[in-house]
Amino acid sequence: MALQILFLIVAILTLGSAIGTVIARNLFHAALFLIGTFAGVAFFYVLLQAEFLAVSQVVVYIGAIATLIIFAIMLTRSVMGREAGALNQWAGIVAVASALIIAALIWLFTIVKFDVNPQPVPDDAIAQIGKGFVSTYVIPFEVVSILLLVALIGAIMLARERHQ
Amino acid sequence: MVAPLSWYLFLGAALFGIGFFGVLARRNAVAVLMGVELMLNAVNINILAFWRFVRPDDPTGQIFSIFVLAVAAAEAAVGLALIISIYRTRRTVNIDEIDLLKH
Amino acid sequence: MNIDLRVIGEAFHQFLINIGLTSGQASLIDWIFGALILLVIFIVLAILLIWFERKLAGRVQDRLGPNRVGPFGLIQPIADTLKLFTKEDITPAGADRITFNLAPTLAVFSIVMAFAVIPFADKVIGTDINVGVVYLMAFASVSSMSLLMAGWASNNKYALLGGFRVVAQLMSYEIPMAFAMLLPVLLAGTMRMNGLVEAQGQFFGLGWNIWIMPAAFIIYLTTALAEGERAPFDLLEAESEIVAGYNIEYSGLKFAWFYLAFFMNTWVLSAVATTLFLGGWQGPFVSQVPALGVVYFLGKTIIMFVIFAWIRATFPRLRIDQMMSFCWKVLVPMVLVLFLLTAIILKLGLPTIAVWLLILLSNVAVFVIALWLLGKGLEKSKWASKRLFTPEIPRL
Numbered sequence: 001m002a003l004q005i006l007f008l009i010v011a012i013l014t015l016g017s018a019i020g021t022v023i024a025r026n027l028f029h030a031a032l033f034l035i036g037t038f039a040g041v042a043f044f045y046v047l048l049q050a051e052f053l054a055v056s057q058v059v060v061y062i063g064a065i066a067t068l069i070i071f072a073i074m075l076t077r078s079v080m081g082r083e084a085g086a087l088n089q090w091a092g093i094v095a096v097a098s099a100l101i102i103a104a105l106i107w108l109f110t111i112v113k114f115d116v117n118p119q120p121v122p123d124d125a126i127a128q129i130g131k132g133f134v135s136t137y138v139i140p141f142e143v144v145s146i147l148l149l150v151a152l153i154g155a156i157m158l159a160r161e162r163h164q
Numbered sequence: 165m166v167a168p169l170s171w172y173l174f175l176g177a178a179l180f181g182i183g184f185f186g187v188l189a190r191r192n193a194v195a196v197l198m199g200v201e202l203m204l205n206a207v208n209i210n211i212l213a214f215w216r217f218v219r220p221d222d223p224t225g226q227i228f229s230i231f232v233l234a235v236a237a238a239e240a241a242v243g244l245a246l247i248i249s250i251y252r253t254r255r256t257v258n259i260d261e262i263d264l265l266k267h
Numbered sequence: 268m269n270i271d272l273r274v275i276g277e278a279f280h281q282f283l284i285n286i287g288l289t290s291g292q293a294s295l296i297d298w299i300f301g302a303l304i305l306l307v308i309f310i311v312l313a314i315l316l317i318w319f320e321r322k323l324a325g326r327v328q329d330r331l332g333p334n335r336v337g338p339f340g341l342i343q344p345i346a347d348t349l350k351l352f353t354k355e356d357i358t359p360a361g362a363d364r365i366t367f368n369l370a371p372t373l374a375v376f377s378i379v380m381a382f383a384v385i386p387f388a389d390k391v392i393g394t395d396i397n398v399g400v401v402y403l404m405a406f407a408s409v410s411s412m413s414l415l416m417a418g419w420a421s422n423n424k425y426a427l428l429g430g431f432r433v434v435a436q437l438m439s440y441e442i443p444m445a446f447a448m449l450l451p452v453l454l455a456g457t458m459r460m461n462g463l464v465e466a467q468g469q470f471f472g473l474g475w476n477i478w479i480m481p482a483a484f485i486i487y488l489t490t491a492l493a494e495g496e497r498a499p500f501d502l503l504e505a506e507s508e509i510v511a512g513y514n515i516e517y518s519g520l521k522f523a524w525f526y527l528a529f530f531m532n533t534w535v536l537s538a539v540a541t542t543l544f545l546g547g548w549q550g551p552f553v554s555q556v557p558a559l560g561v562v563y564f565l566g567k568t569i570i571m572f573v574i575f576a577w578i579r580a581t582f583p584r585l586r587i588d589q590m591m592s593f594c595w596k597v598l599v600p601m602v603l604v605l606f607l608l609t610a611i612i613l614k615l616g617l618p619t620i621a622v623w624l625l626i627l628l629s630n631v632a633v634f635v636i637a638l639w640l641l642g643k644g645l646e647k648s649k650w651a652s653k654r655l656f657t658p659e660i661p662r663l
Contacts, residue, residue: 026363028363028366028419029363029366032366032416035412051396051397051398052398052401054398055398055401055402055404055405056401058405058406058408058409059401059404059405059408062405062408062409062412063404063405063407063408063409063411063412063438063441064408064438066412067408067411067412067415067434067438070415070419070434071431071434074419074427074430074431126397126398126458
């Protein structure tokens with residue numbers, strides 16, 4: 001029961017900071033709200049007993065992606081138009097559309113019955129992930145590593161300053 | 165089990181909708197990327213919720229969400245590099261003004 | 268004589284149940300008490316460490332160090348804290364108030380959280396989660412985020428430059444550090460911190476990882492100096508270049524928080540080095556007398572801390588481009604080769620002794636080859652050409 005109340009509180013905080021991310025005028029604040037959302041999502045991974053994913057979430061999203069985003073904000077902020085407003089002219093329509101999407105998804109999740117299987121998580125869940133990467137999923141794993149390498153080189157080439 | 169499956173799914177749905185709003189309604193390109201990250205997080209919550217509640221004995225769910233994580237990292241790196249590159253030539257990151265193909 | 272330290276915790280738990288609480292409430296109070304005890308140890312330790320490091324740095328640099336307040340200047344840090352209490356708490360004009368105040372809290376928080384997975388003795392550990400090593404990395408990245416927030420929120424260009432350097436330095440050095448931390452994990456086959464220590468219990472409690480992977484230990488030590496922002500890698504707060512880096516605008520207690528975080532970070536890094544490479548609480552007779560584990564653990568951690576303080580007091584600061592190229596061109600290739608070799612050796616299916624010998628051999632080989640290549644590179648020395656004068660580099 002106490003944990004369910006905790007779930008609700010963290011859910012409200014996570015969604016609140018997600019809303020903060022998309023409406024904050026100051027981009028740096030938006031990035032901080034984004035970090036708050038990532039931390040909240042990591043909390044739900046812990047509740048789902050996916051500890052490895054929770055810590056990976058913190059390492060990858062907060063440690064790398066959020067830092068990159070803040071770096072990009074700092075590099076592009078000199079003419080950051082605060083005067084222009086954060087949202088574009090279609091914000092109202094988009095708000096209605098996303099509210100509809102949320103409502104439709106929630107409706108879908110209430111009518112569809114999933115066959116829930118209340119098993120405990122095996123103790124060696126993390127070892128299973130590791131074994132999966134080198135057996136069943138070895139080709140996707142290699143493809144993802146090539147993707148990361150290509151992204152690394154591509155990002156360097158794109159962002160590098162070219163000297164005449 | 166702390167909470168039923170539907171709670172996680174509702175949370176994922178709400179997060180996805182908020183991210184969708186961010187992608188379509190923000191002017192700043194970096195903010196659009198943040199919206200994309202929110203949507204990817206929502207997807208990951210759903211994947212892990214289904215993994216936990218439907219097939220906890222099979223690591224596929226966790227492995228898939230690790231792939232999502234890796235793709236999100238690659239997407240953020242390339243996306244931000246593109247934004248910085250555009251900023252360097254056009255001096256703006258407002259996506260309404262980046263419309264060379266229109267003219 | 269089999270004294271188990273958990274007996275105290277169990278006795279306390281039983282006492283709480285006896286005075287009429289349910290088991291759940293008793294566990295909750297247990298946890299709160301445990302956290303409070305850790306926190307108090309944290310603060311007292313920080314005060315002692317600050318004194319210790321200043322005294323040591325004084326000795327290294329042929330000074331006396333603090334010697335006015337209390338015996339041997341022992342209460343100097345408390346006097347300093349009291350002074351910081353009375354200072355005016357300034358928030359600079361144009362600063363981002365909430366972020367500015369949040370940053371020091373987050374800096375300390377991220378380091379206190381790391382204490383949760385450090386095993387002080389057998390089973391005496393906040394929580395022995397099965398992802399302990401990655402957990403430590405996660406909170407290291409939260410800590411760098413807090414410094415970035417401090418740099419941005421101060422509305423000061425030097426602080427912002429400090430923030431940029433945080434991104435550059437801490438993120439780059441996280442990569443070799445993570446790999447160096449994963450090498451003992453490869454050998455032990457677990458990421459639980461206590462499991463890693465248990466795996467080092469051979470040879471009368473002296474089968475530590477440092478004997479078989481010295482190069483990994485040295486890489487960890489180097490990256491820990493960078494992650495702990497200590498000289499020769501303290502570019503984040505280089506006074507001569509960017510005044511004081513990210514904490515330039517902080518005064519009074521908020522500055523004290525950063526100071527506390529800095530010292531506790533070094534302590535955590537020493538404790539992790541002890542756990543991963545120096546056998547943690549393992550030592551002779553520890554299976555007969557578990558309480559000895561705490562002594563061994565604290566002794567080894569203090570030795571590591573002395574090494575950190577010694578290096579800090581001795582070496583001058585590197586230049587930022589030297590530091591970055593050292594990370595990417597020396598440490599990262601080195602640790603990747605080491606990781607690959609160790610993984611291959613473990614997969615060969617040889618007897619344990621042969622595996623250890625091969626790992627030791629690969630470590631020594633990688634280290635020697637890296638040093639040789641580094642020497643070659645320095646002979647041609649692109650680095651020296653940027654100086655105003657070119658010193659003669661003696662040929663090897």
